[in-house]
Structures are given as C-alpha cells and as structure tokens.
Amino acid sequence: MLFDQPTRRALRDAGVSTDTLRDVEKTVAREARETATDVSAFFADHETVYSDMEQTHSNEAYPEHDVDYCDLFTHSQDVRGFLRFDTWGVYVEGARTLDDGTVELELGPTVHDRVRFAPTRDALE
DSSP states (O other): OOSOHHHHHHHHHTTOOHHHHHHHHHHHHHHHHHHHHHHHHHHHHOSEEEEOOOOTTOOOSSOEEEEEEEEEEEETTEEEEEEEESSOEEEEEEEEEOTTSOEEEEEOTTTOEEEEEESSSGGGO
C-alpha cells in the first residue's frame, strides 16, 4: 500500500475517491515492476559494469565490476533485492534507470550510498 491510513483519510477528505487512490497505487506498483525489470535486464546484458562508487581498495575513478547476478523484487513502490558481483554482493534499494543509459541504485550495508552503474567508463564521465 502506497499511502498509509492517515494519508488515505486526508486524501479522501480532500475529495480524492477510493477508486482514484487505488488507481494511483496500481500505477506506482506497475512502474516499480517495470523499473525492476529494466534494472535486472541492464545487469543481465552486461558481464562487466563500471560505477562511480568510491572504493578504498581501488585507485580507479570508475571501478570495474564483473556481474554475477541481480535479483530484484518489488513491494508497492519499492524496488529491493541483491546484486552479486564476482567477489562480493550488496543489498539494493531505490533502483532507477536514467535517461543516459545508466542505472542508479541505493546500496545497503558495506556501501550505504547511491551508486550509478554504466556499461562503459566513458558513460560515467
């Protein structure tokens, strides 16, 4: 459910119908599923990606990552899951595709940052 009960009540009091609320929630959930599909396809289509992630063990401005798999799911408007590289993995939240062909993910524990991924280093410059 996108809207909590107090928000739903306030929207209904403001004249928004229950059907409209339901339609909005369905649209937002569909868009989240589409985002999850697009981001999963991005990682499935590239064996190697580059990121703007700062890594303490790398001198690269845009480190290289060999992709093992990306497993995403949705819950209402949220896109969550796990991204696995050859030697490490990380929890994912807040995924989105960008118009420049890159994807941006909020990575969980061990990274705790929004990180952009691209198929080439040039795409991040």
